[in-house]
Amino acid sequence: MKNVHTIFRALLFCTLALAFVSATQAQSNHTWVTGAGGDDGGPCSRTSPCSTFSGAYSKTATNGEINCLTPGGYGAVTITKSITINCHDVFGGASHSSSQGVLINFDSFSGTDTTKSVRLRNISYQGVDTGTRAIRILGGANSAGSKVSVENCVIDGNFGTPGRGIEDTRSGGGSLLVTNTTIRNLGGTAISHASPNGSARIDIALDNVRIFNCLYGVAVRDGGNMVITNSVIASCESAGLYAEAILAASTLHANNVALNNNGIGIQQASSGANIRIGNSDITNSTTNGTSGTVNSYGNNRVAGNAGTTTLTPVGPDSHDKGQQ
């Protein structure tokens, strides 16, 4: 009997030890995917890489990073922990026809994941004409303090419903940074902030973003504080820049933005939305240059717009100082 007990304890120990080893392997700080010969059944290590983002995601620890070893199509993924996906120097594609490319759901982040930070870098999202959203960001109260960075990405081909490039519907607050990114060919809004049931502040910074052929270029709503700089928004059927305020005020501050050939260059949809624009070009709008109250720093270039273009000075006349 004693022998049996000893054997049982030994077996239990071995099982626990194996489980521990398995758990350690399953959660690496750095994982890899490859387009040829990868296996999602493996550890996603440098020498035994996985074949999809979703396969590597489950093997990556919170705050870890997934890198691409070779060019590949790595599919869609759902994100519920702080993580980086970065395919620098190789082609990392995610095709997501009739669906979304990445779902980031902060409601499902663990309480111990205090960083609440997701970084997507150097990835090409291809909706193949029927994609619904490339990047979808969700979250209620747990999204407070959450951060999403989208860098050096391409988003294309989302004519499914709602046909968005980046959709941020967090109601509990957070921030969004989009840099060096091209978003084109969408049936809806290229970068959309609209929480259906909250108005906690969301800080949004967009820099060096190129948006072509969409319904709305950049749209911000209740609680959104958006700054967009050094960017181009062209050929958007309804409006290039759009701000509204239903539950709470929103702000949209723009500098050095080229708004060309949109239905409306800039649209303020409700009085609580505060739009300010400087050093920008509003040209060739097919319906109106502006709609609603659009505040101007007085140094924008406006030409060739159909309908009405009315800019309201932000303040009194001002002059440059000390320049020669």
Added chain:
Amino acid sequence: MNKSYTIFKVLVAASFMLASVSVANAQVRVWVSGVGLDTNPCSRTAPCKTLSHTVAMAPVNSEVNCLDPVATGNVSITKSITIDCHEGFVANDSTGTTILINFDLFDASDARKSVRLRNLNIHGVTSNTRGIRIFSSVPVPDSAVHIEDCVIDGIPGTPGSGIADNRTGGGRLLITNTTIRNTSGTAISHLPNSGSTRVDITIDNVRIYNCAFGIAVSSGARVVVTNSVIADCSNAGLYAEGPIAPSDFHANNLALNNNATAIQQVAGGTIRIGNSQITNSTANGTIGTVFSYGNNRVLGNAGTTALTPVGADSHSNGQQ
């Protein structure tokens, strides 16, 4: 029993074949490699060799990606598609037009009429006539061509265009983050074969060096150029004409340096420029009427530089 087993085997084989065809049809991403084979299915693990064959194999709205550097011949595009060779290198060593986009041959069911070219390196070598040519003779007002992160170099033939938009039927052209150098003709040329249907052109962050004309537009063009450099062009940096219908050229934050003429306006063309540099032109800073927002920097030009204010004096507001 034997007979029914044979039928069963045939049915199984047929199902597998159908499944295989269906996978090929559903392929949304096809692959090309410099060491692939055109007899391959252009999959990730069995890539094709030439860009032209891979494009032919790709379904409408799909994406062609390069696995590694590809040396390719010319390509004719007749459907909506993306070619993205991120970190790959596509070299073209043949004559004629490297990439021809002919909207006349797009299928009627191809509603988007959208072509995206990204991360391509087009090297014309000795006798190329055009890097990328966009063509239509029928109305295609919603057609769109996107050219991003490309390099076009060495187009020494005639007309020697880096990008030539010859659409008669209208559409849109978007060029960003692209370098065009060493062209015997115009780096970016809009010149419809006939007519004057509106073409909207957006150009941002483009560098043009050593050409005859930098950016030249004709009847029906609406072009906006921002944050770009045009240098060492032997005729003019910017050029607008409108022999059949007006063209409109709007420019902001450009450096026009060491061109023969920086900006040339011909009858029918309207040019407005703001916040830009016009420097070291060897013949004239400007020719014709060039409207200015009054905040350009002009220096070191030979001949004449005359800028006409767009409107009355204006002031910045609320800036500190």
